[in-house]
Amino acid sequence: MTWNQIPRGGGSNLTGVQFLTTDTGYVCGYNGYVAKSINGGLTWQVLNCGTTINFNALWFFNSHAGYCVGDLGLIMKTTDSGATWTQGHPAPV
Numbered sequence: 001m002t003w004n005q006i007p008r009g010g011g012s013n014l015t016g017v018q019f020l021t022t023d024t025g026y027v028c029g030y031n032g033y034v035a036k037s038i039n040g041g042l043t044w045q046v047l048n049c050g051t052t053i054n055f056n057a058l059w060f061f062n063s064h065a066g067y068c069v070g071d072l073g074l075i076m077k078t079t080d081s082g083a084t085w086t087q088g089h090p091a092p093v
Contacts, residue, residue, distance in 0.1 A: 016057040016068075026082065028055035028068050036082050047082040 014033075019025035025041060028034045032051040035044040049055075053070045060066030067088065068076045075088035 015055060018058060018060055020060055020063055024063060026058055026060060026066065028058040030054045032070075034058070034068055034082065047085075049076050049085045051076065 014027050014029040016028040017025065023038055023040050025037045026034065032049050032053055032055065034047045034049050034055065036047055037044050049068065051074065053072060053074045055068045055070040058066060058068045064081050065079050076085045077088045078085050
């Protein structure tokens with residue numbers, strides 16, 4: 001196995017990364033930063049989530065549906081590969 005350094009997708013501090021395939025991956029970070037790569041991380045498209053709250057992690061269930069979670073209990077959801085995002089709600093405690 002060999003490792004190659006690739007551009008990190010921008011953002012000042014990245015906090016989460018997930019690749020669904022060898023080509024398609026997502027990163028999240030501070031100030032509401034989310035980006036998507038469709039070429040193995042060689043280039044990144046910044047996605048507009050509509051927030052500047054720091055994201056702490058992300059998880060995609062498939063190529064369309066995913067969540068980003070952040071500070072202050074923020075949950076953002078996409079069902080169209082990150083093209084649009086809606087705010088979710090945490091489960092009651």
